[in-house]
Amino acid sequence: MPGGLVALLDDVSVIARAAAASMDDISVAASKAGTKAAGVVIDDAAVTPSYVTGLSPKRELPIIWQITKGSLKNKLLILLPGALALSWFLPQAIIFILMLGGAYLSFEGAEKVMEKLEGEKHGKTLEDKIENPAKFEQQRINGAIRTDLILSAEIIAISLNEIATITDSFWVRAAALAAVGIAITVIVYGSVALIVKMDDVGLHLAEKPSALAQSVGRFLLAAMPKLLVALSFIGTIAMLWVGGGIIVHGTHEIGIDVLYNLAHGAEYWAQGVLPGAAGFAGWLAYATVSALIGLVLGAIIAFVLHKVVHMGHGFGKQAEAH
Template identity: 50%
Template sequence: MSGLLALLDDVAAIAKVAATSIDDVAAAAAKAGSKTAGVIIDDAAVTPKYVQGFAPARELPIIWKIARGSFFNKLVILLPLALLLSNFAPWLVTPLLMLGGSYLCFEGAEKIFHVLFPHGDKHIEADMSVKDPGHLEEEKVKGAIKTDFILSAEIMTISLAAIEASNIYMEAATLALVGIMVTVAVYGSVALIVKMDDVGLHMAQNSGIGLLRGMGRGLVKFMPLLMKLLSIIGTAAMLWVGGSIMVHGLNDLGLPHPYKDIKTIAGDVAYLVSADMQGFVKWAVTAGIDGVLGLIYGLLLIPLATRVVGPLIGAVSGKKPAH
């Protein structure tokens, strides 16, 4: 009997440790996931464009295909690579973060440049030339998964950098949970966004209640505004996150400016407001300066990316660059 009680006591202790580990993984995943907010917003803002032009019945299947590709990117390819980096080449994490930050700055700056100086998009022109809807859907899904891979790599690398030093099992569990949570959040949100206009149209046409018909019409009119707002928020988030990554990366590599300068400016500005607002003001000033620096850096990258990197990749892959 005493042996059975001892065994039950051991089982209870193991269960307690397991529960604590689960709580630790969830807490670490929440903390790491919060660091990727800007990239997540951009991911959610970018994805709806891949279902534009398709019949409503194909929208959710396309999103599901992209989501499956995103799960594969994060859990099968990027998670093992992140663990290898963390345990065998941790010195590579900061340079890779900065490489991803450079991409975010370039993408954000290129979007603003396109608005200020409109120019043709060869990707769209190529899509217009495709007559087979099935082939076009396949190409769109492939393009979305490729874009997701870059954003997912940034998400996983940011998450890896945010995880406190522990063991490989804790890191693996945390990264896996972050990958699953982010993918569900992004593509669940995208599914809701792309179907909202259909919901509004159904309400406007079929509801027997005047108030609901009016709400449906309002929803249909609101969705284009929401898509524009998401695009603006996504661009701002890219520049903010990209600029912040570059500033922190330089500091980690032994170049304290402009990190210390931004911190000083944010502190000086926050000192001018009441104590309960200082935390928010520090964040807002820091994010604003990071975003401006990200925009400047991204604009400088545009000629490098379009005239050097793009043609080089095209020469290696045998494809003409898109720009």
């Protein structure tokens, strides 16, 4: 009996050590995956505030909470099971899904650049008079959740691709993906909530009798528009950098090395020019070339969608009229 108890305790200790090792694996995998997905996370945080801009301040936090819940459903109930099934049954398809997402991010980033240069907006604007506030609010929430689904799919795909290089365990992959999804959602939408309420905090402080509080309040009120502009700029750069980088890596994986050699050639050149800051110089050169590749690819896609397809629709309508 004592021997059986000792054996049982030994088995329990083995299981406990295995569980601890698995948690360590999950932590390492989640950390590495989250770092790789950072560019898309920045874009997600930069894009989301636009969905509550112009709405009642009282509705901002409830709307962000609705979007947060939708984001968690996207990641945990739709994308995570799909990604795990794909990695189990058809892992070779992951790289093509990544490249499709990279092309989409490149298109989104290039479209924003084109809008700035051309001074026009693509698609519908939200400047019309709001006839039904509740319906309008729900449309904004649904639009944000759809955008989140696309960005979350890219985050999950990037994370899975990274986690797959660390562990073959199905459960470790699942736990690491869930950890990445939850952590990123909390970080992104927590940050968004702080950003959109910054002006309210500033206004509140500006009305206080304390000179220090008033000074901080005025600073927050003045900083808010600049912060939103900076986030928009950073988000655009992040989309192009991440999108182009995914295309560079993906084409290399399928045996096409032109873009890969171009990006890494620039990286090695920059490291040689600035040996004292080789790491940063190489990263900056690689990221810049990746962003330019993303910009060119995205501009081609945008041109096809907005010019060629639109022209084809115009010819179709003329033919129907005749």
